[in-house]
Amino acid sequence: MSKNNGKTPAGAEKEPLFGFMPRNVKADQVQKAMEHELNPFTKKPHSAQYMKILAARKKLPVFAQMEEFYNVFTKHQIIVMVGETGSGKTTQIPQFVAYSDLPHTRGKLVACTQPRRVAAMSVAKRVADEMDMQLGKQVGYSIRFEDMTEPGTTFLKYMTDGMLLREAMNDPDLQRYSTIILDEAHERTLATDILMGLLKSLAKRRPDLKIIIMSATLDALKFQRYFTIDTPAPLFKVPGRTHPVEIFYTQEPEPDYVEAAIRTVLMIHRAEEPGDILLFLTGEEEIEDACRKIKLEADDLQNQDPESVGPIACIPLYSSLPPQQQQRIFDAAPPSRSPDGPPGRKIVISTNIAETSLTIDGIVYVVDPGFSKQKVYNPRIRVESLLVSPISKASAQQRAGRAGRTRPGKCFRLYTEKDFMKELEEQTHPEILRSNLANTVLELVKLGIKDLVRFDYVDAPAPETLMRALELLNYLAALDDEGNLTPLGSMMSEFPLDPQMAKMLIVSPEFKCSQEILTIVAMLSVPNVWLRPNNQRKEADAAKQLLTVPDGDHLTLLNVYNEYKNNEYDKNWAWNHYLSGRSLAQADNVRSQLQRIMERFDIDLVSMEYKDQTKHYNNIRQALVCGFFMQVAHKEGEKGNYLTVKDNQVVALHPSCGLDTQPDWVIFNEFVLTTRPYIRTVTDVKPQWLLEFAPTYFDLSSFPDGETKRALQRTLQKANQKSRGTSVEDKRPKKKSKTSSEPRR
DNA sequence: CATACTAGG
Numbered sequence: 001m002s003k004n005n006g007k008t009p010a011g012a013e014k015e016p017l018f019g020f021m022p023r024n025v026k027a028d029q030v031q032k033a034m035e036h037e038l039n040p041f042t043k044k045p046h047s048a049q050y051m052k053i054l055a056a057r058k059k060l061p062v063f064a065q066m067e068e069f070y071n072v073f074t075k076h077q078i079i080v081m082v083g084e085t086g087s088g089k090t091t092q093i094p095q096f097v098a099y100s101d102l103p104h105t106r107g108k109l110v111a112c113t114q115p116r117r118v119a120a121m122s123v124a125k126r127v128a129d130e131m132d133m134q135l136g137k138q139v140g141y142s143i144r145f146e147d148m149t150e151p152g153t154t155f156l157k158y159m160t161d162g163m164l165l166r167e168a169m170n171d172p173d174l175q176r177y178s179t180i181i182l183d184e185a186h187e188r189t190l191a192t193d194i195l196m197g198l199l200k201s202l203a204k205r206r207p208d209l210k211i212i213i214m215s216a217t218l219d220a221l222k223f224q225r226y227f228t229i230d231t232p233a234p235l236f237k238v239p240g241r242t243h244p245v246e247i248f249y250t251q252e253p254e255p256d257y258v259e260a261a262i263r264t265v266l267m268i269h270r271a272e273e274p275g276d277i278l279l280f281l282t283g284e285e286e287i288e289d290a291c292r293k294i295k296l297e298a299d300d301l302q303n304q305d306p307e308s309v310g311p312i313a314c315i316p317l318y319s320s321l322p323p324q325q326q327q328r329i330f331d332a333a334p335p336s337r338s339p340d341g342p343p344g345r346k347i348v349i350s351t352n353i354a355e356t357s358l359t360i361d362g363i364v365y366v367v368d369p370g371f372s373k374q375k376v377y378n379p380r381i382r383v384e385s386l387l388v389s390p391i392s393k394a395s396a397q398q399r400a401g402r403a404g405r406t407r408p409g410k411c412f413r414l415y416t417e418k419d420f421m422k423e424l425e426e427q428t429h430p431e432i433l434r435s436n437l438a439n440t441v442l443e444l445v446k447l448g449i450k451d452l453v454r455f456d457y458v459d460a461p462a463p464e465t466l467m468r469a470l471e472l473l474n475y476l477a478a479l480d481d482e483g484n485l486t487p488l489g490s491m492m493s494e495f496p497l498d499p500q501m502a503k504m505l506i507v508s509p510e511f512k513c514s515q516e517i518l519t520i521v522a523m524l525s526v527p528n529v530w531l532r533p534n535n536q537r538k539e540a541d542a543a544k545q546l547l548t549v550p551d552g553d554h555l556t557l558l559n560v561y562n563e564y565k566n567n568e569y570d571k572n573w574a575w576n577h578y579l580s581g582r583s584l585a586q587a588d589n590v591r592s593q594l595q596r597i598m599e600r601f602d603i604d605l606v607s608m609e610y611k612d613q614t615k616h617y618n619n620i621r622q623a624l625v626c627g628f629f630m631q632v633a634h635k636e637g638e639k640g641n642y643l644t645v646k647d648n649q650v651v652a653l654h655p656s657c658g659l660d661t662q663p664d665w666v667i668f669n670e671f672v673l674t675t676r677p678y679i680r681t682v683t684d685v686k687p688q689w690l691l692e693f694a695p696t697y698f699d700l701s702s703f704p705d706g707e708t709k710r711a712l713q714r715t716l717q718k719a720n721q722k723s724r725g726t727s728v729e730d731k732r733p734k735k736k737s738k739t740s741s742e743p744r745r
Numbered sequence: 746c747a748t749a750c751t752a753g754g
Contacts, residue, residue, distance in 0.1 A: 057746070116752060144754050162753040191753065283750065321752065351750055371751035386750060431752090439754085496754030593754095640746080655747040674748065 014320055016040035022102045024074055025500055027067035030099045033556060041104060041155075050132040057130060060088030062238045069096055069236060077203055077453070078211045078233045082220045084240025085401060089214055090114075090183055092129050092158055097212070099180040103155040104138070108178035113161040116357060122587050124148070124158040126700055127326040131156075144496065145589060161191035168198055169446050170491060179210040186216040186222060186393045186394070188430035188458075190440060197456050198447065200227060211284045218394050218427065226458050243404035245366075249417040257369035258286060263291050264367050267524065268412070269298065269345055270309055275364025275409070276333055276346040276403055278354060282388050287316045287349045288534070294347060309657045310334075310342035317350035317358070322582060329360050352391075355398050359405070366411040370424075375434050379465040381647050382472075382630075384436050385673035392428040396420065430459050437461060438499050441469035442478060445485050446493040473696050475630060476503045495594065497521060504627025505594070506603060512621040513616070515607040516558055517597070520620070523557040524593035524669055524681070529583040530656070540578040547577065550660035551617055553685025556668070561587060622689050628667040629694035633679055634708045635664050642666070642679065654680040657670060664711070683737040687715040 016036035020029060035041045036055060057063060062083060072079055074098075083089030094112045103110050114120040125142035133139050140149035142159040149157055161182070168174055180199060185192055199211050213233070213302050220235055225669070227233035254260035261279055268277055281287050291314045298312045311334045317326060330566035348360060352372045373386045391399075396413065403409025413420065432440075439453060450453050452466050473479045476499055478489030486494075492502035501521045508517035523529065532540045547563060549555035563583050567573040571581035598605060608616050633642035633651055640662055642651050651671065654658065659666075659682060669681035690698050691712065700716065703709045 160753060166754060186750070187752090189752070318749095320749075353751065355751090375750075388750090405746085443754095525754095532748080652746080672749080676746095676749080680748085 025100050027070055041138050047132055053130050061241055062088040062092045065238055072234055072236050076234050078227045079236055080196050080223045080233045081212055081214045081236045082217050086241035087238040090123055097179045098156050103178045109176050110156050110179045111177050111549055112158050112181040113164050114182055115161055115184050115187050117160055120158045120160050125327050131449055151531040161189055161195060163196055165191045171204060172447055174702050181212040183214045185213045186219040188429045193430055193432045193458055196458050200456055224460060241407045245400050245404040245409045245411050248412050250414055253416060254414050256291060257414055261367055261369050264412050265294055265347060266297055268365050274343045276362050277365045278363045279349045279367040280399055281349060284318050287318060290349055291316050308625060310336050311344040312347055314347050317348055317354060319353050330638040345421055361406050363402055364409045364474040368399045368401055369414040377434050377436055379468045380469055381649055383671045390424060392425045394427050430634055433459055437465050438470040438472050442473055442493050443741055447522050473499060500627040507626045508623045509604040509606055512606050513619045514605050516620050517623050518591060518594055519561045520554050520560050522587045523561055524591050526583045526586040529580050531578045531580055543578040548658035552656055553681045554683045555617055556658050621683055623684055624667055625685055625689045625693050626682060628652055629690055629697050631668050633666050635662055651677045651679045653682055654678040657682050687712055690718055
């Protein structure tokens with residue numbers, strides 16, 4: 001403990017932060033404060049646990065460069081930081097910043113964003129432990145569905161990038177924050193990309209705000225250049241702590257990567273030292289298939305010569321697996337069969353979930369065929385689809401790195417070195433270039449960005465993608481013809497939903513079915529609820545048939561949720577009906593969150609009396625049309641072919657569709673491109689509803705010529721003959737709720 | 746006839 005030598009006032013030794021000048025601290029000051037017997041932020045004595053963790057923290061590479069960090073941080077407003085795996089950047093840098101900003105003395109916060117919820121939660125927990133604090137007090141996290149912060153107390157907050165973007169919508173200057181750290185910026189999620197654009201312009205308005213962009217090596221220069229004020233942003237670099245990984249390539253390109261992958265895994269099992277294997281494949285079916293084949297072949301090897309190879313455990317890994325089965329990747333490899341026998345080996349076969357989201361220790365061998373499923377967006381036909389595509393060099397490096405986490409490893413790339421050098425892109429295209437931007441554009445407009453084309457993107461999306469988004473928002477009446485946000489659009493932007501769904505939810509009280517639309521929207525927002533195990537497909541399909549409403553899949557989803565509720569949200573009931581209890585529970589959670597937002601805006605929660613089910617269902621189907629009138633298909637001929645309205649894509653009803661007939665007109669939730677173009681989650685609608693509830697989109701004077709237009713003209717003629725003088729408009733439900741003062745189309 | 750990479754609000 002320090003002695004009072006007369007130069008410092010009495011009692012200063014009891015104040016760990018004595019002499020700290022905000023934004024101008026030195027590493028030795030901070031180190032002393034960290035070792036002080038009192039916690040600088042709570043003034044309580046440090047625990048023994050704290051000192052133990054501190055000793056481990058001091059061994060992190062980033063700790064050795066604390067002085068350099070403070071030199072750069074004090075001098076610059078924006079920093080790009082590169083810290084490889086194992087450098088300790090995610091846990092330590094935000095703490096370093098807290099010692100410099102002293103946010104707790106000024107009512108401010110330090111924020112650190114993460115692309116994933118689990119990361120935000122687990123890092124916050126770790127840092128709370130390191131700082132000797134209770135999680136949710138001074139250190140907290142904020143993710144959708146869970147705000148673990150205490151206003152006025154929390155000064156260090158981990159959060160998802162999407163949450164910070166939401167906050168920016170209501171406080172564009174992000175006044176609460178003294179420093180904002182964007183972690184894992186190299187992943188280039190949509191939210192991180194938009195945040196980088198916002199922060200770059202915010203830096204000019206708020207010279208007191210500091211910004212740190214944390215990224216992997218390859219992208220650093222790009223971010224430095226992007227954040228050029230007069231000179232490029234300075235780089236602060238910290239080495240990682242990983243083991244070397246030896247890379248092997250094939251001599252010739254492999255014609256069948258799945259077959260080659262299986263062969264390689266078995267080769268490793270036969271010939272290489274003990275150590276677990278990680279194989280990357282592209283999807284559920286491929287993974288389950290490879291699992292079976294590897295097991296069979298390994299059994300063969302063992303039968304031929306029991307002493308030649310050890311036992312194996314083949315473990316599939318993809319996101320739709322229940323968490324309990326995902327946990328199996330952390331099981332130990334199986335033991336050898338006899339005391340002297342060859343040791344067992346764990347083989348994990350995974351989608352790219354194991355590339356960033358899940359880390360498996362003990363992997364020594366990585367097999368990388370060089371492919372993954374990636375989202376691609378075609379703005380011309382407004383369709384997002386998944387395609388098996390070659391990965392980028394950055395991805396390949398990330399995959400290889402997974403072999404060197406605990407000891408030196410090997411990575412087998414099932415492509416040639418020449419292809420790696422010449423054919424692979426440097427980086428995976430950022431999400432903003434591969435997505436439908438309807439949602440993002442609405443967020444940007446709400447943020448006050450008027451000229452979307454000239455917004456300072458790190459990578460600008462295709463103008464056509466932006467035009468398509470603006471067009472959709474205009475048809476939904478979220479934007480007026482000048483591109484200004486309407487009151488309806490402003491309300492839509494507050495819902496964590498795609499604009500179509502937000503729109504139909506907001507107008508649903510006019511159709512006396514907001515309870516039902518709320519349920520449908522929640523069910524559409526969660527992963528597929530239908531389970532279909534390979535060996536019980538018939539049983540699963542039969543169970544689904546019992547819950548199916550023949551008028552439309554949207555109504556079936558409503559029915560499933562209601563039955564789940566009638567059965568007291570029972571997981572076993574769900575299981576017995578081949579439904580995912582996890583997805584249903586999630587839907588219930590989403591439903592509550594959306595309900596709270598509806599209450600905030602005084603949107604009535606109503607349901608019509610159940611006397612006339614047809615009428616009840618018709619109202620729901622009409623409300624669906626108000627959101628999804630741009631996703632309509634019209635039957636052509638008798639072969640079950642449909643043409644999407646206006647862009648004339650030939651599509652078929654997805655095999656999972658529960659309609660008992662093939663109606664002339666349907667709305668669909670999703671277009672998917674697998675073995676052929678399908679529309680999925682489909683409901684039967686009446687053409688007069690399209691004309692009635694979406695008159696601008698279905699304005700026949702400007703409608704493209706074709707069979708669809710002629711069918712709509714016939715509908716119009718019939719309606720006019722029938723009602724003679726009673727206009728279609730008059731049959732609309734009476735407007736009542738506050739929301740109905742908004743334009744509706 | 747024949748069915749799903751990952752993450753986020």
